Amino acid sequence: MPVSADSLTAILQGAYPDATHINALDISGGCGASYEITIVSPSFEGKTTLKRHREVNEKLKAEIAELHAFTQKTYTPAQWEKLNTPTA
Amino acid sequence: MAHPTLTNYHTITSPESLQSLLSIDLTRVSVLYFRADWAEPCTQMDGVMVELAKRWNGVLFLSIEAEALPDISESFEVDAVPYFILLRGHTLLTRLSGAQPSVLSAALTSHASKPSALSSSSARPVAGAGTYAPQEAAGGQEDDEEEESEEELEKRCGELMKQSSVVLFMKGDRDTPRCGFSQKIIGILNDQGVEYTTFDILGDESVRQKLKTLNDWPTFPQLIIHGEFVGGLDVVKEMVETGELGEVLASGSA
Numbered sequence: 001m002p003v004s005a006d007s008l009t010a011i012l013q014g015a016y017p018d019a020t021h022i023n024a025l026d027i028s029g030g031c032g033a034s035y036e037i038t039i040v041s042p043s044f045e046g047k048t049t050l051k052r053h054r055e056v057n058e059k060l061k062a063e064i065a066e067l068h069a070f071t072q073k074t075y076t077p078a079q080w081e082k083l084n085t086p087t088a
Numbered sequence: 089m090a091h092p093t094l095t096n097y098h099t100i101t102s103p104e105s106l107q108s109l110l111s112i113d114l115t116r117v118s119v120l121y122f123r124a125d126w127a128e129p130c131t132q133m134d135g136v137m138v139e140l141a142k143r144w145n146g147v148l149f150l151s152i153e154a155e156a157l158p159d160i161s162e163s164f165e166v167d168a169v170p171y172f173i174l175l176r177g178h179t180l181l182t183r184l185s186g187a188q189p190s191v192l193s194a195a196l197t198s199h200a201s202k203p204s205a206l207s208s209s210s211a212r213p214v215a216g217a218g219t220y221a222p223q224e225a226a227g228g229q230e231d232d233e234e235e236e237s238e239e240e241l242e243k244r245c246g247e248l249m250k251q252s253s254v255v256l257f258m259k260g261d262r263d264t265p266r267c268g269f270s271q272k273i274i275g276i277l278n279d280q281g282v283e284y285t286t287f288d289i290l291g292d293e294s295v296r297q298k299l300k301t302l303n304d305w306p307t308f309p310q311l312i313i314h315g316e317f318v319g320g321l322d323v324v325k326e327m328v329e330t331g332e333l334g335e336v337l338a339s340g341s342a
Contacts, residue, residue: 049326050319054304071322079330 003063008035015059016041020077027069034069040080049074097141097149103159109148114177117200118148119192120164122171124155129187133170136189140196147200167263174199185261186285188251190244191292194236236294245298250315254284254337257299258309261286269321273309276321276328282337313337 008024016022021040028034037056044052052074057064064070075083091097100106100120110118121137123130134151141149154161154169164173164183172192174181181199184191236244249255254277260266262274277284289296289308300306303317311318313336319327327333 048318049323049330049332050317053319053323053326073322073326075326075330083329 003033003035003066005035008037008060008063011060011063012037012039012056016043018042021080027071031068033067035067036071036073038073038075040075040077042077044074044076091138091141094138094141094145094149096145096147097138098151100150100152100157100160103157103163106150106152106160109150110175110178116146116148116177117181117196118150118175119196120160120173120175121149121151122154122161122164122166122169122173123151124153124169127169130170133187133189136187136192140193144196144200147196182291186251186287188248188287190247191287194244194292241294241298242302245295245302246315248287248295249312249317251287252283252285253314254282255312256284256286256309257289257295257312258286259288259290261288266290267308269307270309273311273321273324276324277311280328280333282333314339 005024005026009022012022012024013019016039019039019041021038023038025036025038026034027036037060039056047055053072056072056074060070098105098109100109106120119137119140121133123133137149137151141147152160154166154171160166164171166173168185170185170187172184172195174183174195176199182195184195248257256262256270256273256277258265258267258270258273260270262278265271265274287295289299296308299308299310303310305317305320307320309320311320311324318324318333318336324333327336
């Protein structure tokens, strides 16, 4: 069964109930097998990027196994705000 | 350079002297060591070369000033020091970039200890006096090339991860990455002005498999900073974005 962006988002919302932003972007060009997900959650605070990625990989284990390609971005709300603020 | 008492360790002074030394015995294994005084890791490798030359006295060790002899360096596509080329006669066996004594030693074990199938006993390397002499089994030869134990492999991987403060385990090397992900991470590290050494996992299957379990990460590239696994391409990309990479680099340098 192909993995949909909606199902990925739903799983992540369940896993990160306090997330302020979750996005699953289909980067497969239509076949539905490559996603880039972005999660912004205060629960990432104090965790290294490696730890965050391992955590997300674990939560999406079954889904990732179905995909060709999967990339992720994990930010704390503070980092997210900084990234989305144009630097002077 | 080289060594006054070691007959199998020479300093090359010209392309001609290299040619003639290599031509003396075309079945002999040679280690070409490209070095430069300004490159600090070469100091360490100078000593390693002497030790290896003592142990492998059937192998020819040749020290080459990479910049003083550009013709030789260029013909072997040497673009960094220290750099090692293993030859049998004039035939390239393997190449190795960087100060990695254990890798160099492993390369010698795999290439120099195996007698060629054609000429049996004559091609057997003469091992150092008592230190590494393969036991000649009665009634014929035994392939006594020692298997690396799990423990030894783990130790070797640990050493490789600590060979410099930033080590990238990748497919290929920094000039010829053999995979798009490795290429991208090289680009990022270069952009960030990070100094790092690389290890080509395509050349060492046991290291490749071991690192996957050791670091609990299934893919390459793998970036190691101060001996600790920090992540693959995605993680490193993000670490650059958030500034975490700079923090980690700065953290252990004290």
